[in-house]
Amino acid sequence: MASAGTGKMTVNPDIAKERRNAGFHVENLTNFIYHGPERVRRRRYMQNIALQDPVMKDSKPWAFRTREEEYELSLRKQLHVLQRQKDLGITDEFDKFYYNEATAPNENNPVGLHFGMFIPTIEKHGTEEQKKKFVQPAKDLKIIGTYVQTELGHGTFIRGLETTATFDPKTQEFIVDTPTLSATKYWPGNLGKTVNYCILMAQLYSQGKCQGPHMFLCPLRDLTTHQSLPGVELGDIGPKFGFNANDNGYLRLNNFRIPRINMLMRYSKVLEDGTYVKPANSKLSYGSMVMIRASIVGAVSRALAQACVISVRYSAVRRQTEVSPGGPEAQILDYQTQQYKLFPLVATAYAYHFAGQAVQSNFLNISKEIEAGNLQQMPVLHALSAGLKAFSSWGASAGIEVCRMSCGGHGYSLASGLPKIYTNITPACTYEGENSVMMLQTARYLFECAMMVQKGQRLPDLVSYLSMDLSAKSCMTSDVALGCLVKAYQHRAARLTNAATAVVQRHINEGQKPTDAFNMASTQLTWAARAHCHQYVVKVFVTTVTEANIDDRTKAALTTLCKMYAVNGIMENLGEFLQDQFFNTDQVDILTRKMMTLLADVRPDAVALVDAFDYHDKVLDSCLGRYDGNVYYALYEYAKSSPLNEKDVLDSFHKYIKPLREGQATSSLPSRL
Numbered sequence: 001m002a003s004a005g006t007g008k009m010t011v012n013p014d015i016a017k018e019r020r021n022a023g024f025h026v027e028n029l030t031n032f033i034y035h036g037p038e039r040v041r042r043r044r045y046m047q048n049i050a051l052q053d054p055v056m057k058d059s060k061p062w063a064f065r066t067r068e069e070e071y072e073l074s075l076r077k078q079l080h081v082l083q084r085q086k087d088l089g090i091t092d093e094f095d096k097f098y099y100n101e102a103t104a105p106n107e108n109n110p111v112g113l114h115f116g117m118f119i120p121t122i123e124k125h126g127t128e129e130q131k132k133k134f135v136q137p138a139k140d141l142k143i144i145g146t147y148v149q150t151e152l153g154h155g156t157f158i159r160g161l162e163t164t165a166t167f168d169p170k171t172q173e174f175i176v177d178t179p180t181l182s183a184t185k186y187w188p189g190n191l192g193k194t195v196n197y198c199i200l201m202a203q204l205y206s207q208g209k210c211q212g213p214h215m216f217l218c219p220l221r222d223l224t225t226h227q228s229l230p231g232v233e234l235g236d237i238g239p240k241f242g243f244n245a246n247d248n249g250y251l252r253l254n255n256f257r258i259p260r261i262n263m264l265m266r267y268s269k270v271l272e273d274g275t276y277v278k279p280a281n282s283k284l285s286y287g288s289m290v291m292i293r294a295s296i297v298g299a300v301s302r303a304l305a306q307a308c309v310i311s312v313r314y315s316a317v318r319r320q321t322e323v324s325p326g327g328p329e330a331q332i333l334d335y336q337t338q339q340y341k342l343f344p345l346v347a348t349a350y351a352y353h354f355a356g357q358a359v360q361s362n363f364l365n366i367s368k369e370i371e372a373g374n375l376q377q378m379p380v381l382h383a384l385s386a387g388l389k390a391f392s393s394w395g396a397s398a399g400i401e402v403c404r405m406s407c408g409g410h411g412y413s414l415a416s417g418l419p420k421i422y423t424n425i426t427p428a429c430t431y432e433g434e435n436s437v438m439m440l441q442t443a444r445y446l447f448e449c450a451m452m453v454q455k456g457q458r459l460p461d462l463v464s465y466l467s468m469d470l471s472a473k474s475c476m477t478s479d480v481a482l483g484c485l486v487k488a489y490q491h492r493a494a495r496l497t498n499a500a501t502a503v504v505q506r507h508i509n510e511g512q513k514p515t516d517a518f519n520m521a522s523t524q525l526t527w528a529a530r531a532h533c534h535q536y537v538v539k540v541f542v543t544t545v546t547e548a549n550i551d552d553r554t555k556a557a558l559t560t561l562c563k564m565y566a567v568n569g570i571m572e573n574l575g576e577f578l579q580d581q582f583f584n585t586d587q588v589d590i591l592t593r594k595m596m597t598l599l600a601d602v603r604p605d606a607v608a609l610v611d612a613f614d615y616h617d618k619v620l621d622s623c624l625g626r627y628d629g630n631v632y633y634a635l636y637e638y639a640k641s642s643p644l645n646e647k648d649v650l651d652s653f654h655k656y657i658k659p660l661r662e663g664q665a666t667s668s669l670p671s672r673l
């Protein structure tokens, strides 16, 4: 059975009926999502340990915490979890991931970047000596670090960073400095109050020459007293849209000295006499960002999946409006417009889940080659991870907001759990590379590929479709075959890439500088990049479903979702598919009808499809998304627990309203209002 609900109340009959009527066995799909029954068992086991732990039980709902309480509670829980995992001997990365997922769901924690970026960056970019010196103390939390790159003045343009690290051969030290206000580091997670070290991105100067941005291990606070070190000024940047358990910080350095060994020197080096040794590729120092971008696709898929669980379950128990006078009110899930809002998003959550796995596996394979010194695939990996990060985080953010609005008024309450999910994930559109900027990086790669096609050169597999014959028309017939859907997406992406490339070339031919020509075509270039990412996601979904080794009924349900994802994407971007008459009007009619049929096909399976994600009620943290469907009971209890209700009459009444009335009693009120 999927995640059990809270309490011992009877299950809402509408949601119970949905589960009885599903056309496939939920557990089979859960097993497919999480790579087999053993992993599913392990995931539940890990999450149960976390959820049963008394330290994890919150005295008040997340929504009622102050920022200070949130920070402190989150830190306490996270450190407890680390100790607990150590005590229980949990070392497997999957086990740890699932355990953590249940500890403080959708709450960004104060040591996340220590494990997510600080340690991995040292492991990937440090020398053996540096790894020996820093990794174990970091794992033991003797040093706690983060990744400090963004400045007040520059986030996107890394080459424009102003923080300097100047080598002093006399003392064998780097002098790190914040020369201007705009050079102040601003935004890095956990920087304000938690960490005592960081990876600092700074412009390296040696022998009077600037060698561009490099990474340095920079101590910030005394390891015993935690006081900020002399020459270091840092703090929290204040409340944000979300991320409130995270002390995103600012940092200024005043000619602060660090030893030469603190420059991460696996790829580039500064020798004792100040000689600079170049890396094989200057973009190797951007490797940590690529790693996180690749992982963001999976993270946003989980956020969207949770939002879908909440809104689909709620839509199954919410009844609104008599369909015929005097008759029963319908489940809102029976309204086609509600289905059209939600079912494509359920399909999208699955699509991103599979795409996230594919990108991650590409990342791991190519990383191995890079580690071995083969850098050939770096541009492919960069283009894929940058584009997919942008495509999926945009899609998930917009989708979660649709989920929220589809829950009507109750969606707006923090009790729904949806604002928490949204505010935690939407900054993924900004961090690790602002999305438009990332799309432009992917576009830059596509542009180069289009030039290769013009020269008759062979393209890497991932983009080989760009050389397809664009005069061919769609093969779409009423069966709406998966293969035809993939071809449609490839055609659209190839056509948009060619069109944007032609615009760049036209501007160059008209005398523009290549950089200006690129900017003048950049909107169209991002359309091409978006279309490329979309075709990748569709292709991965189709391949996953086609190759899936699962029972027929589960496969049929997944195939329906896969078609829905692809057909919906065409309907939403119809202009781009129609511009060169790739589809004729009959084919558009076929797709429109298919979309409506697919909504009806998904309807009986909708609750089962979201149940299959197997999110525990405590992970969803939502009054609307409860497994047992007892939504009104939960909302009523939530309202009662509002701190404003602790007293019947608030002090503010006595302070402000009462004196006003007393004042009014003595003043000359008009006799009639």
Ligand SMILES: CCC/C=C/C(=O)SCCNC(=O)CCNC(=O)[C@H](O)C(C)(C)COP(=O)([O-])OP(=O)([O-])OC[C@H]1O[C@@H](n2cnc3c(N)ncnc32)[C@H](O)[C@@H]1OP(=O)([O-])[O-]
Pocket: 147, 149, 150, 155, 156, 157, 158, 159, 189, 283, 286, 287, 289, 290, 378, 379, 382, 430, 431, 432, 433, 434, 437, 441, 444, 445
């Ligand atoms: C939980 C949240 C935690 C958050 C943490 C953060 O946010 S941390 C902060 C996160 N901050 C950000 O994410 C900041 C985002 N900004 C950036 O990543 C960079 O400034 C940039 C990529 C936009 C431009 O970089 P630039 O001005 O140095 O480069 P350029 O445009 O002159 O291009 C030169 C060539 O390099 C190529 N190339 C570039 N990157 C890579 C790569 N990784 N790999 C391989 N190649 C790469 C590029 O394609 C081009 O190739 P071409 O065409 O010549 O063959």
Ligand SMILES: Cc1cc2nc3c(=O)[nH]c(=O)nc-3n(C[C@H](O)[C@H](O)[C@H](O)COP(=O)(O)OP(=O)(O)OC[C@H]3O[C@@H](n4cnc5c(N)ncnc54)[C@H](O)[C@@H]3O)c2cc1C
Pocket: 113, 147, 148, 149, 150, 153, 154, 155, 156, 157, 186, 187, 188, 189, 243, 248, 427, 430, 431, 432, 433, 434, 435, 436, 437, 440
């Ligand atoms: C929650 C959160 C956590 C973060 N954590 C960290 C962290 O741990 N460490 C860290 O170092 N940083 C962190 N950051 C900072 C983050 O990485 C940057 O905000 C991000 O890279 C975007 O840069 P920016 O803020 O300079 O945006 P800008 O580049 O100023 O973007 C503003 C607008 O300008 C546009 N634009 C900018 N350049 C171009 C261009 N070349 N072409 C076209 N359009 C352009 C963008 O598309 C955008 O619309 C975090 C940010 C947030 C919100």
